Amino acid sequence: MNRSYSFDHGGGGGGGLTSSSSSLSLSSMTGPSSSSSTSFGNGYQPLCFSKEVFTSESFKVDSFIADCRKRVPLESVQKDLKEYTRHLDAELVELINKEYHSFFSLSSSLAGIDVGLNEFNDTLSSIKSEISNFKGDINKVRECVEDKLKEKKKIDHSKKLLQLYISVSDSISNINGLFEQLAMVTQNDQQQQQQPSNMALFSPPSSLHSTLSVELVIDRISNSFFQIQRQIESLAPEESSLKLFKTLQLKVVELSNKIELNIDPIFQEALKTSVKSGNLSSVEILSNCLKTYQVLKKIHIPYKIVRKSIIKPYLISTITIKNLENGLKGSCEGLSSIYSNIISYLQKNCSELFMVSNSINTYYYHQNQSQQQQEQQTNALSYNFISESILPEVDEQIAFFRQIFATGIPDLFFRTYNQTNQFISALEDMCPSPTHVIQLRNSPSYQSIFKKWNFAVYFQLCFSNIASSFETQLSQHPLNDFISTIHLNPIEKNDYYIPQSFSLCQNLDQCWSKNIFIYELSSKFFKMFLQMIARYEYNIQDLITPLLNTLKKEGEEEKKDNTNTSTTTNTTITTTPSATTTTRPAKQVPIQESLVYLYSDLLKLSSKISVHYKSVVLNTIRNPSKEIEDIVSNGIKDATQSIQKLLSSLDTIITSHFKIKCSESLLFINTLSSQYRLTNKPFPTSPSQYVSMILNPLETFLNNKAMMIPSHIRVEWVKTILAPVSEQFLANANETLSSVTKLNETLRRMKGKKTDSAPAAAESNVEKLSLQFYLDVVKYGQLISKLGVDIQQIQSYTNLLNLVEPFKIYLQQPAL
Incomplete structure (x- = not known):
């Protein structure tokens, strides 16, 4: 619906708003109307909807129409909407007429405001231009200041680098001066040692402190070089690439080599003195020398010196063919004494060296607090003379004596290997920390010394001896023959009735014997352990399988015999059961009854394997991991389950046999009718004799x-x-x-x-x-x-x- 509104200036000089399209005015809207007689009193109230629904944010026309259509017809909705539209038009006209004067006063007050706005815009543009010019000037000044600051920073950086260069150069010169002082102190010390003892008492007081001076000079050299290293390491990569510092780094490397040349003879002499006498002064010199090598990051040098000057001469004099054979040519009787002498020498003569190295390691450990730094420090700068000096030389010396490794002689192989293993364990006990033990086990010499033993040949020989012994026992005492005749022979009071069972336990014990087992062959010995159990089970299975097949056939034939016997008994048997049984020939003891001895052995073996041998295996392997424990447990579980299957088969054989034996006496039930047929016997007062015969075979079996x-x-x-x-x-x-x-x-x-x-x-x-x-x-x-x-x-x-x-x-x- 199109609507137009106009102002009415007539009628008493007042203006008003009228609606031409709807022919509405203020006067007409307030008059009576036939279509909405109750709509314009207190406000229009639609009949089928609420006016608040149009102001809702979720208002939708489709939903509104659908909702109203449920309550009233569409014609009523249309009618109410028209009435509500007229009501809104009337309210709008009334509002405009009510505020008519306010609208006109507002329009008159806005006259001339555009002139003021233009003036304000001009002023604002002028200020903006001035600010822009000022900002440009400020930026120029700031760029100039920043350039000056950068230039100053560059100058300061260059000055710092120059000061660093001067400081390092001065330190290098200082160390060169310390070299001269070290040479003088060393020369005085040598002269003092060459003087007779009575003249040494009258030597100058300064010479009495020559050893202490050597220690102090070495310490000053170490500290000065450490400071040089720290200063060089503080340089950035681009700073280190400068030609000036490249030259300086070459001087530092040259200085490091010079320090090494000056320290090596002093360290070697102090080391020999410490091993021979163990005096305090030599120990202090050792400590400072080792610290210096650590600062130089050349700890391989003391390793070489200790190995060459201390360890090698002693091992050459100790590990000899004479000491190895110990009076018995071609043997290794003296190997244990050689290892004991080496351990005793290290503990007695090298204790000061180990003590000094351990204290230095502890010092560097505390200098690096984070775990990562500690690990790096331990790997790079900690001393471990056992893995780097002692064990490599031992490996080199014993390699000349091939008889130690005894390939092809299991007993000698095990003895020499066990002695060597105990020697390595003694060296591990001398390590100050678990980290050093790990470092020892990961060293090339540790791997090399164990590779000299051919474990594959040793295990093959052990396997042949144990397996052949077990197979011989199985072949000498066939299980079928032994079970068949066991009732004729007296049963020995032993843990097992069957020789094969006893032999199995003996051979299983050998797998984990302290005189045979080697830890490195744990998996192979455990496999052989399970293989022997499986071989024993297979031997029993060979006996059981034919018996099961025979038992089935006999059961079928017995059923047929029972049927035929029952028919003939009704017509032929007229005697008492006791008389009938006396005429039967004695039968040989069935093999099924003798299987009870095998059954008893299997019960004992199942319990012993699952409990005793499981404990033996885990204890022999020495602190196995959770994964190894699971492997052992699963293997033993499978073995015991196989034995349980054999027991189940034996259950079937034994019980089936006695089902038939006990059922034989039931045939006499058919004779009872003939006992009372055409006879004048009194009523019975006691049970028949065949009743005790039913359970007699089973009772005899169980009680014997x-x-x-x-x-x-x-x-x-x-x-x-x-x-x-x-x-x-x-x-x-x-x-x-x-x-x-x-x-x-x-x-x-x-x-x-x-x-x-x-x-x-x-x-x-x-x-x-x-x-x-x-x-x-x-x-x-x-x-x-x-x-x-x-x-x-x-x-x-x-x-x-x-x-x-x-x-x-x-x-x-x-x-x-």
Whole structure:
């Protein structure tokens, strides 16, 4: 809707605003209207929406229309929107009419303001131009000052470098003067030593302090050179590249070499004096010389001097073929004494040198506080004469005597290696810190001295000796033959019944014997340890596999025999069970029963390997890491699991054998019906003889051969064996009772043809047979309880007992 508004200047000289398009005026808006009679009193209130919805930030036309459409028709919404629009127009007109005079006064007050703004802009432009000019002048002055400051800084830097050059040059000159003083002091000291002892008492007082002067001069040289180094190191890379300082650095290098030439003879002489007498003055000179070498960063020089002048002469005189053989030609009997003499010499004659070097190392350690600096200092500037002077010379000297390494002679190899290893351990104990021990073990001479021993050949020889001994034992005593005849031979009271088991433990002990085991071959010995266990298990598996196959075939044949025997027994067997058993020939003891001795050995081995040998392996390897412990534990766990599988197979063989043995006596159940058929026997009062025969083989086995088996295993055997036996007992009893019942029914059908006494007699025979079954089952349960088993744990026996429980009532029957 288009709207236009105009000011009305008529009507009493007052102005007003009118709306031409909507024909609205202030007077007309305040009049009555038929379309919104209640809209303009206290303000317009729409019927279907709130006016606040239009001022909301989240207002959307689509959402507004959809929301109103839910409540009222669109026509009502349109109507309310039109009314609300008219109301807004009226409010706008009323507002403008109300503030009419204010609008006109505002427009009149703005007249001429553009002139003032133009003047202000001119003034502002003028000030801005002046500020810009002033800023340019300031920048020029600042650039000039900065150039002067840079020039001054460059001059100061050049002056500083020049002063540094002068200072270093003066220090070099000072050190050259100290060289002259050192030469004079050294010359006086030599003259004093050449004088007779009585003349030395009357020498000038200054000569009495010649040694002390040597110490002080060396200390001053060391400190002066240290300051030179610090000054040179303070130079930046671009400063060091200057020709002036390149020349100066060459002078410093030349000075370092000159210091070395002057200090070397003094250090060598003081070292010899210290080793011979150990006086305090020589120790102090040693300390200052070592500090000087450390400042020069030439600690390899004292290493060479100590090795050449002290260690090598002694080792040449000590490590000789005479001392090595010790009176026994071609042997190494004296090697242990040689190593002991070397350690004793180092501890006694070189103790001052070690003490001085350790104190210097401690000093430099505290001078560098951060961990990184300490590590760098230890590697670069700390003294370690054991790894750099002593061990290299030992390695060089023993290399001339090949008999020490004894390749091809395991006993001699182990003895000489063990002695050398103990000697190296003694050297490690002399190291002042773990860092020096690590440095010793990482040194080339340490690696070289151990490479001289051929560990591969030694292990191959040990493996051949141990493995061949074990294989010989396995071949001399075949397991199958030994198990088959073990019942004919007296059992020795030993930890193991089978010779192969005892031989296995002996050879496993040799793997970790203190006279055979070498730490460097730990993995190979552990592998051989597991291989021998696996070989032993394979030997047993060769015995068990045929037995398992044979047992399956015999089980199938036994079932067929039981079926045929049961049919023939019903017609042919009329004697008592005791009479029948006496006619059977004696059988040879089955090999299955003798396997209990092997079973006992496997139980002991499984426990010993998992506990004893695990501890032996870990203790022999010496403080193994977590990773090595896991490897050992997993290997031993696999070995014991393999043994457990063998035990499980033996369980099957032994229990299956006795299932068949115990089930043989159940065939006599079929003879019970014939005992009471067409007879006038009284009601039974005791169980049948075959009941004790059922458990007799198992009871004899448990009380004799299986006595060494733990009780809980024997109980499990009894449960496993008697569960199927009880099931067979139940099946045979059911079959017998069923056949007797059928016979009884036949007799009843013959009632019309014969007298009534026949059916009555048949009924009596059934009751007698039922009572006999009850007595047999009760006795059977008592025998099971004597074996230490709770009969409630054998479900098949419970079923059997439930079958005969109703026959208990026949116990009160009178005797016929």
